Amino acid sequence: xxxxETKGLYYQYAQQQRxxxxxxxxxxxxxxxxxxxxxxxxxxxxxxxVLGLLTSQAGEIxxxxxxxxxxxxxxxxxxxxxxxxxxxxxxxxxxxxxxxxQSIYRTPVSRIQYVLDITGLNHTGAxxxxxxxxxxxxxxxxxxxxxxxxELLILDEPTNGLDPNGMIEVWELLRSLNRQEGLSIFISxxxxxxxxxxxxxxGIIHKGELLFQGRLDELQSQAMQYTIxxxxxxxxxxxxxxxxxxxxxxxxxxxxxKLLSADSIAAMSRxxxxxxxxxxxxxxxxxxxxxxxxxxxxxxx
Numbered sequence: 001x002x003x004x005e006t007k008g009l010y011y012q013y014a015q016q017q018r019x020x021x022x023x024x025x026x027x028x029x030x031x032x033x034x035x036x037x038x039x040x041x042x043x044x045x046x047x048x049x050v051l052g053l054l055t056s057q058a059g060e061i062x063x064x065x066x067x068x069x070x071x072x073x074x075x076x077x078x079x080x081x082x083x084x085x086x087x088x089x090x091x092x093x094x095x096x097x098x099x100x101x102q103s104i105y106r107t108p109v110s111r112i113q114y115v116l117d118i119t120g121l122n123h124t125g126a127x128x129x130x131x132x133x134x135x136x137x138x139x140x141x142x143x144x145x146x147x148x149x150x151e152l153l154i155l156d157e158p159t160n161g162l163d164p165n166g167m168i169e170v171w172e173l174l175r176s177l178n179r180q181e182g183l184s185i186f187i188s189x190x191x192x193x194x195x196x197x198x199x200x201x202x203g204i205i206h207k208g209e210l211l212f213q214g215r216l217d218e219l220q221s222q223a224m225q226y227t228i229x230x231x232x233x234x235x236x237x238x239x240x241x242x243x244x245x246x247x248x249x250x251x252x253x254x255x256x257x258k259l260l261s262a263d264s265i266a267a268m269s270r271x272x273x274x275x276x277x278x279x280x281x282x283x284x285x286x287x288x289x290x291x292x293x294x295x296x297x298x299x300x301x
Contacts, residue, residue, distance in 0.1 A: 003184040010058035034199035035188040043188040080150035086141025090130025105148040115143040135166030206297040223287040229255040232278035
């Protein structure tokens with residue numbers, strides 16, 4: 001079952017180009033779904049539509065199998081969210097801020113201590129939230145989004161601006177929530193390196209179009225295999241190989257080619273030696289996810 005599914009989701013701001021062009025999202029229940037794309041790709045707009053903060057101009061949004069348009073309030077009670085920076089009363093402590101939200105949600109008072117414990121904010125004492133570090137403020141935002149025991153957590157780039165330790169802390173918290181409570185998490189990022197080892201599923205969006213959706217191993221299966229040659233003259237080697245592989249390229253002073261067969265590699269080696277290009281090393285390598293991502297969205301993005 002999908003905790004979140006959209007069909008043909010479309011959005012355009014007045015007098016501007018289309019922001020979303022028929023997005024079909026499928027976020028499995030109990031997954032950590034990474035929503036990846038460059039800045040301006042449409043990630044935040046998608047999340048605002050899913051939360052009912054914007055009204056979709058075309059398409060469907062279903063959450064836990066129910067249409068958002070017909071069940072908005074009931075559905076939103078099952079969702080916790082953090083879009084951009086969390087809102088808070090800067091002069092109040094984290095507990096005082098959460099008590100205000102608890103009175104609105106009408107959740108048990110004991111839930112406050114639980115979210116403080118799980119987010120590591122239980123030792124902040126009388127310190128006002130306004131004096132928290134950026135990482136602590138983000139953890140407060142997550143604590144607030146968990147207060148009403150949601151089944152789906154929607155987070156828009158929650159690690160933006162955090163140092164490496166802050167990023168690790170946030171991700172450890174999210175993975176713990178997913179493993180221990182079965183919480184479904186839909187999280188956006190523009191950094192592949194941040195999410196590639198931390199999510200169960202991935203969607204790649206660019207210029208309002210969904211370019212890929214599925215498990216990480218499904219994305220990796222699309223990666224190219226390359227033969228990599230280390231030579232004394234990479235530029236000359238490239239000119240010699242290009243008639244046989246016009247997609248060959250140089251990266252970090254090494255020649256990359258899609259010619260993989262033993263016969264092709266032997267022929268290339270002879271050709272280079274005949275033209276007095278020394279060949280130091282030959283290896284094969286699968287394209288990493290970062291290069292695959294760049295190929296999907298285009299070199300100028």
